[in-house]
Amino acid sequence: MAGRRVLVTGVSSYLGSEIARSLAADPEIEHVIGLDERPPRERLREVEFVEADIRGGELGEMLPRAGVDTVIHNKIVRRPGPRLSARAAHEINVIGTLELLAACERAASVAAIVIRGSAGIYGAEPDAPQFFSEELARLYPLRTRFQRDVGEIENLFDAFARRNRDVICTMLRYQPAIGPSLNTQITQYLAPALVPTPLGFDPRIQLVHEYDAVGATLAAVHNPVRGAVNVAGPGTIGLSRLVRRAGRSALPVPAVLFDTATATARRFGGARVSPDLRRLLRYGRAVDLTRLTQEVGFRPRFSTPDAVEDWVRAKGGRRLVTAVGELLPGR
């Protein structure tokens, strides 16, 4: 498929920009359009930037006019931030996807859609399978607001895929990303010197390196497969080990005090812990990568522990060891 024309939504986020940049450098891709409500931090060369809201209705007209054949949907908010309420996040996630899919339905040129979704749909459960494979998405009720958003996005997407058999629809289910350039809930959670962790629990955490997060989407563009595909770095890391590798000290807190502790930590530079992250920190989650490696043909370069190491190296923060050393007298 030479001369493909690709639209990337949410292009101003770090991963969106990186995806658009890599696509623009790809000889197989003829044209890249980036869509977002605000321009990217630095201008992306050879990417046509369109400043528009995904819910604005301009898409229905733009897609056929620009002859877009592949849509990468990256405009999914993973956590309500300080300036973004849960309600606004829901608007962007669900209504945005709805509008985008409606526009794609009317544009005959669209042949493939890739959504950068979330493995959050599996939840974090004490009795969960140690590795979720793609068909196990609905084993548990969707407990948090974000999970319900992702569930709705997947429902919309499945319905679209059923109605439009000629469009190849790929749902990438991402584990939380980590990397030197990223500022995510996980990196913020690990920012303070004392990191609150749930007392008596040490779950398996699985992450994806930013490099592989971009790579997986590109692989799905080049080798589109139908349905859901998990994206993560192979392997897992225990929460306590993650905290130690980050050079932080864990502060184990009983479940009932956990909210208070994270609120206090927030005042000292810690992150806001969403209900999803709270459950993740208690029960953990890992996914099966058979579809990603065999059907999409993408082998992540960083395993989960390697991704953490790379982030720690680049961050160059104080290690616990040196911090203790500074406390000793006579130095």
Add this chain to the structure above:
Amino acid sequence: MSGPTNKPGGEATATLLRPAVAFLRGLRGGLARGVSPFEALAGAGVALPGDARGALDAAISRLEGDYAEDEWGYDEGFADAVFPLLELMYERWWRVRAIGVPNVPAHGRALLVANHAGVLPWDATMIATAILREHPLPRATRFLVLRWAFEMPWLSIAVRRLGGVVASPYNAVRLLEEDELVAVFPEGARGIGKAWSERYRLQRFGRGGFVEIALRTGAPIVPVAVVGSEEIYPKIADVRPLARLIGAPYFPITPTFPALGPLGVIPLPSRWQIEFGEPIETASYGPDAADDRRLVLELSERVRSEIQDSLLRGVFERGSPFV
């Protein structure tokens, strides 16, 4: 035989003190040179005898998070560290007698099916210890644990690091496909929660799910009969409302729990016998046989009666449960 004990008292003290003094001197020297205290500790550790040096190195690298876990969360360093404790329980506390350990395949996938008793999963750890100690080619055992263990603080950590995973067919199939040795307890909560009067009477083996798993993966089934685990926490009564309150499947009253508080968690020193039976081969049926309900129930019943027989034989052979 000339050990420190044969030497005059002063000299023996000196042999003990010398490394300690050298260690402290090295530590002070390291700190004076301005290296970090952990590096200084590691440097000074050279003066210590081999064992202590190894332990110090291990402790430092654990504090820095420099240790390996596999993707299931099994932590070999942790398992090695608690092995002496389990060995002590095995040898001195329960005086385990293991029979037929070589029946456990030395390589490749296999499913150990055992009876379950005793509230906390001690029986799983003793099966694993028996294989590590007495098998000609020792290997680690992964075991399937009820979900409530993963909802309990601390217990969830210990179980995961020792190689426990949640009892779910997805986990069992995946572990067997990775050619691991997997132990299952088909009695489940019915087994560990049974009353004193029902001891050594096997409960229903679920719906034969473990046979389906074995057939699907072609793993041989090794029946295991554990005698002794029934006596470690003799359950006199069960307080249902309290169980519901903490989310456990039962709240047992034993002679020591909760009367002695946390001490009640210490199991009674019964005498154990673990018998590993002949492996039952399943590969020849083919993976599609997993859907054959009749075959599944037949095999399940066969395994169950084999375990029940060797349980009764074992109880008889063992004689008195405690001395």
